Each structure stands twice: as C-alpha cells, then as structure tokens.
Amino acid sequence: MDDRWSRISSTNNQVWWESLSGVGERRFGRSASSKNTVKLYAMTCGWLSADIGMMLGRAEGHIHFPIPAYLIEHPKGCVLFDTGMHPDCQHDPHQRLGEMANMFHVDFRPGEEIKSRLEQLDIDPASIKHVINSHLHFDHTGGNELVPNAKIIIQRREWEAGRIPELMEANGYNATDYDHGHLIQQVEGEYDLFDDGSIVTIPTFGHTPGHQSLRVSLDGGDIILAADACYLRETIEDLHLPKLVYSREEMIESLLTLRRLRSRGARIFYGHDPRFWKQVPQAPLEIK
Numbered sequence: 001m002d003d004r005w006s007r008i009s010s011t012n013n014q015v016w017w018e019s020l021s022g023v024g025e026r027r028f029g030r031s032a033s034s035k036n037t038v039k040l041y042a043m044t045c046g047w048l049s050a051d052i053g054m055m056l057g058r059a060e061g062h063i064h065f066p067i068p069a070y071l072i073e074h075p076k077g078c079v080l081f082d083t084g085m086h087p088d089c090q091h092d093p094h095q096r097l098g099e100m101a102n103m104f105h106v107d108f109r110p111g112e113e114i115k116s117r118l119e120q121l122d123i124d125p126a127s128i129k130h131v132i133n134s135h136l137h138f139d140h141t142g143g144n145e146l147v148p149n150a151k152i153i154i155q156r157r158e159w160e161a162g163r164i165p166e167l168m169e170a171n172g173y174n175a176t177d178y179d180h181g182h183l184i185q186q187v188e189g190e191y192d193l194f195d196d197g198s199i200v201t202i203p204t205f206g207h208t209p210g211h212q213s214l215r216v217s218l219d220g221g222d223i224i225l226a227a228d229a230c231y232l233r234e235t236i237e238d239l240h241l242p243k244l245v246y247s248r249e250e251m252i253e254s255l256l257t258l259r260r261l262r263s264r265g266a267r268i269f270y271g272h273d274p275r276f277w278k279q280v281p282q283a284p285l286e287i288k
C-alpha cells in the first residue's frame with residue numbers, strides 16, 4: 001500500500017429487502033451501546049430525476065432517485081461516505097451545475113444538505129475528520145465544502161483524473177465540488193481506514209476512472225456501499241450498464257467483484273435505487 005498524502009493548492013434480493021424492514025430500531029446515540037462496534041446510518045441529501053437510460057442504457061422513461069450519504073460511527077471517530085450535493089443546487093442548479101443541470105431535475109430542499117443532516121444528529125460538521133468519496137461527481141462530493149476539517153480519502157486514479165482537463169470534461173467533473181484545500185489521502189486498491197477491517201475501500205473502477213465502493217463490517221454482517229458502481233438492483237442482477245460509462249470492461253469487472261462479495265454474504269447497497277432506498281432506515285435509525 002503506497003498512500004500518498006498531498007494538499008491541493010487552490011482553491012440480493014427480495015429476502016434482503018424484506019429483512020431490512022424494521023431493523024433500524026435503535027435511535028442515534030453514541031452512549032447507547034456498550035459494544036465497541038461500528039454503526040452505520042443512511043442520510044438522504046436530496047433527490048434527482050432523469051431519463052432512466054442514464055442508469056439503464058436503452059431503457060425508456062424517467063427515474064426519481066435518492067442522493068445518499070452515509071455516516072459511520074467508529075470508536076476512532078465519525079466517517080462520511082460521500083457528501084451529496086452542494087446547497088447551491090437547491091436555489092440555482094444551472095448556476096452550480098452548468099450544462100449538467102439540463103440532464104436532471106433537482107429536488108433538493110434546505111435541511112437536506114449534509115451539514116444539516118449532521119446537525120440534525122447533533123454532530124458538528126467541523127468535527128468530522130474523515131470523508132471517503134466514492135468518486136468526484138457533483139452528487140457525491142458537492143457537500144465536501146461543508147465538512148471543512150475532514151481528510152478526503154479517494155482512489156489515486158480518481159483524484160488524478162479530477163485534475164486533468166480532458167478527463168474532467170469527459171467525466172463531468174467540476175473542481176468547485178472537490179477543490180477546497182482539504183487534506184487528500186490518495187489510496188490504491190483496498191484501504192483499511194482504521195486498520196481493523198471495519199471500514200475498507202473496495203476499488204470498483206468503470207463508472208469513473210477511479211471509483212470506489214466501501215465495505216462496512218457491522219455486527220449483523222458486511223455491507224457494501226456500492227455507490228455508482230451499481231446504480232440499481234437491475235445493474236448487478238442483469239449487468240445492465242448505464243448509457244454513459246468511463247470503461248464498460250472495468251465496470252463489468254467491478255460488478256462481478258460485487259457479486260462475489262454478495263455470494264460471501266455481504267449485502268449490497270445500491271447507489272441510487274429508489275425502490276431499495278424505501279427499505280433503508282434513515283438516520284437517526286441505525287442500519288443493522
């Protein structure tokens with residue numbers, strides 16, 4: 001593992017679905033459990049609508065989908081996996097997103113941005129020390145600015161792509177989302193955040209050059225936060241890829257990796273699946 005540190009200069013199924021229902025009974029609270037374990041909470045930082053072909057190539061129709069962010073409570077501190085959209089998207093998406101705004105209808109209200117979501121849990125966003133970004137798209141890094149003291153953990157391939165104009169253009173990156181002077185930790189492949197196996201990045205390239213998912217080991221078993229390596233349940237079940245993909249070959253390989261993890265018992269959390277999301281307990285309820 002060769003971790004490079006740098007500072008940027010400027011600026012499976014139905015059974016599982018049913019098993020989720022009613023599992024998040026415990027309220028958020030750091031003193032409520034005596035066990036020294038990791039806890040996972042889901043937050044919804046707004047919604048977007050788009051042509052469903054964007055998620056399932058050649059499919060027709062529209063899809064209204066959630067923008068998830070996750071809070072992981074670890075004995076060594078709270079960790080975020082992705083930060084949703086920037087609150088500017090609530091008021092003037094065209095100003096914030098440029099041409100990208102033509103592809104989406106933004107449904108994002110005050111109180112849904114990551115800062116408010118954390119405050120609703122009595123967590124000061126300034127106290128968050130670790131943000132793991134799946135990739136650099138606006139609906140995953142837009143809230144980074146609101147978590148000012150975090151170190152960003154991201155795959156080296158993704159971070160480098162985010163600084164190369166041609167790749168920024170090809171992948172729809174906007175440095176305004178991620179260029180805020182955070183400490184950046186570039187990792188390669190699997191990276192065990194606290195060296196205890198509880199929070200481990202899983203490289204799932206293809207959606208973008210250096211996309212990563214995250215394995216979170218709970219008492220109830222492993223959960224894979226797939227992010228955009230797997231938008232929807234259909235993506236992994238049918239290997240049905242989106243219309244726009246950085247590398248189809250790498251994305252298929254990543255989906256096969258997710259299938260292997262699932263076959264060993266891990267539960268896959270899809271990146272933007274509205275039907276799946278209805279079954280996911282929302283913070284302050286805990287995912288178990």
Ligand SMILES: [Zn+2]
Nearest residue numbers: 137139140228
């Ligand atoms: Zn996304």
